[in-house]
Amino acid sequence: MDSVGDGHAGVRRVGMPAAQVEAVRSGDLRNALLRADPPFRPGERLRLEPESGPSLDVEISYITAAETPCALSPEGLRSGFAIVSLALA
Numbered sequence: 521m522d523s524v525g526d527g528h529a530g531v532r533r534v535g536m537p538a539a540q541v542e543a544v545r546s547g548d549l550r551n552a553l554l555r556a557d558p559p560f561r562p563g564e565r566l567r568l569e570p571e572s573g574p575s576l577d578v579e580i581s582y583i584t585a586a587e588t589p590c591a592l593s594p595e596g597l598r599s600g601f602a603i604v605s606l607a608l609a
Contacts, residue, residue, distance in 0.1 A: 531565045531577065538570035544606055545576050556585055556602035565609055577609040 534554060536544075543549035554560070560583050568576045584590045585602035597603065 531567050533567045533569055536568045536570060538573050541568045541570040541573065541576050544568060544578060545608075549606075551603055551605050553601060553603050555600060557600055559585065559587065560602050560604055566604075566606070578606040579609045581605045581607045 536552070540549060540552070544552075560580055562580055562583060564580045566578050566580065568578060582605035583602050584597065586597050586599040590596055
């Protein structure tokens with residue numbers, strides 16, 4: 521993941537299988553487990569980039585991570601990973 525330098529300041533690029541990008545685009549997939557290095561922030565914009573096909577810009581609306589665990593278990597995720605809720609940007 522890195523920052524995109526084409527006029528979209530602060531947009532982090534994330535590789536994702538094309539089928540998952542299309543599921544996000546259609547609204548069928550709203551959460552994703554991602555490697556979080558560096559950590560994500562609510563409101564951060566991501567550019568989901570499939571191996572082929574168009575990319576998709578989304579915004580993180582909610583994060584569950586080792587640092588911000590869910591109510592059920594503080595040990596649910598290993599450090600360095602996060603479940604992010606995605607909204608179309």
